[in-house]
Amino acid sequence: MKTSASAMALKYFFVLLASAVVLYPLLWMVTMAFKPYPEWTTVSGLTWFPQNPTWQNFEFIFYGHAEGLVVSLDRTISGPLIASLVTSICGTLIAVVCGTLSSYAVVRFGLAQSLPLSVLQLRLFPPLAVMIPVMVMWAFIGAVDTWWGLSLIYGIVTLPFAFWLMKTFFEEVPVEIEDAARVAGCSYWRVFYRITLPIVKPGLATCALFVFILNWSDYLLALLLTQKEWVTLPVYMATLTSAMGGQMYGMKAALGVIAAIPPVVFGLMIQKHLVRGLTFGALKQ
Amino acid sequence: MSSIQIQNVTKRFGDFTAVDNISIDIEEGEFVALLGPSGCGKTTTMNMIAGLEDATEGAILFDNQDLGHVRMQDRNIGFVFQNYAIFTHLSVYKNLSYGLEVKKVGKSEIERRVKAMADRMSISHRLDQPASSLSVNEMQKLAIGRSAIVEPRIFLLDEPLSNLDAGFRAYMRAELKVLQHEFGQTMIYVTHDQIEAMSLADKIAIIDQGKLMQYGAPLDIYNDPQNRFVANFVGSPRMNLVDGELREEQGALRLMLHGGAEIRLDGQVKTAFTSDAKVHSGSFGIRPQDIYFGEKRADNDIRMQGKVEVLERVGPKRLAYLQVQETMFLAFDDQAQLRVGDDVPFYLPSGASMAFDLESGRRLGGQ
């Protein structure tokens, strides 16, 4: 199709506009992370880029104090960083493994036909609506402020998402490909992990990334189910206030930059799959 | 190599009966075609033979042994699927070696057999490439090679040629015939193309709406269809089949066609129509090549008069569309004597004509 120059210009204008809206806060976060204290506290002279770039903010959240700052932190980023990584990864594993196995059973074996809808019901109301009973339960089984307690709730809350996503991917796999492997003599289990899983690998990677991002960015569940030991990054970020300095925006920005690294790295790692999507060249209808 | 006995097999999906009480006996080394229109239950039948689906009723035996309890991996079946079902995430080599690896064949043996099969299918130059990069024609060859390499006791092919272009299809048809001789395998071949079935198979099973309509050698089916469906389905161009009411007046039996014309029945076909007194509406069948023009050749041949509407070239001959009132007859203009618009007499030889009961579709007075 041939497009006129003005249409192209219009298209690029909107692309740029959308990018600007999305990227503006990101840019602000990154630049602020490198501004020294006076530059992010000043009211009069806010600048786009740091005048005197510094590692001060990063130093502060990693060591609890920094040169040139009078305030200090009783808690550095290392604990919350580990807590976030552990609980997000474990929660993602739970959701992806359970979601993959159960959706495969539903799609391929026609089992539990009511499962898709009942799983969806888990997402029909905000998790907060059931958080009080969950908190009671978690307290009862001693899961509050533990890595497994938080991982478990992450797994449960993101399971519907993983289930539905994997379900659509499995539905795309032609049953004949599995039949071909079965005729060759493979057991059901072998067909699943040697044929089906490799075929849906791009879908699996995409699913894992999205679930990980959901877990990684959670604030509410961690706020309610952790107290001290397993406080995660988002909750920790909210505590970055001091009586003297008020909101510590520079530190928060530095924390934001660090928190953005895992999802971005993960995303880059599976970029090939994300872009490719699912194509099944064998199926010629 | 095995013989196969399909005994009163029925398959239901919920309330829907996909395969309805089918029985077919297939001898060792035979090439049998399952022929029928799309959706008639051919693939379902194949899946049951392969053991991918269980029959709701009836049994399928290999060499008179029930395979009900035999595990898939011990059945040793080659299955070429309708859509090829190539493992696109693997290389061509891995596709070919897959069945052998599952069967734990030795490494050097696998390599030898993969090479030989790739040569046989002329895809050797593609062995290291991903299977997803193959063309449709190559995928077809790979699908056949992948199934043949394990030397299965029976070989099932589900519409293997239906996605190919005409040229390659003719080539593959010949190739399959050669392959079958090489393997000497019992083969079941599904197709909706009657020419394919006719030219390849030792025997043809014609299926319609899950029911077996006829099972026999191609020529027997062609010459002696047991019902209206088979008569209509087999043969190219199709048999003329005209429907009407039977009327008897002063000893003369006539078929009053729904289009307004009539056929004065005589000879064998008259006997056939009268063989069952309960039949009141019938279908008269005659193949285009049996109709003739000019002089009447036998006493009880039936004379008709029709207008030449269209003349169509079919190979060296011309096919004439003859309009008799609202009814159209197809006939070969064997002596190149007709012109469009002519009103000509033509004859339906009684001995070559067939009689069917219109209600049940059953052949009347068949041999």
Ligand SMILES: Nc1ncnc2c1ncn2[C@@H]1O[C@H](COP(=O)(O)OP(=O)(O)O)[C@@H](O)[C@H]1O
């Ligand atoms: N798993 C299934 N569930 C329900 N209906 C099915 C299933 N498989 C096939 N059918 C139905 O059975 C009929 C026969 O299908 P099939 O054997 O694939 O026909 P074909 O002769 O074209 O190969 C079709 O009407 C199809 O819709």
Ligand SMILES: [Mg+2]
């Ligand atoms: Mg089919």
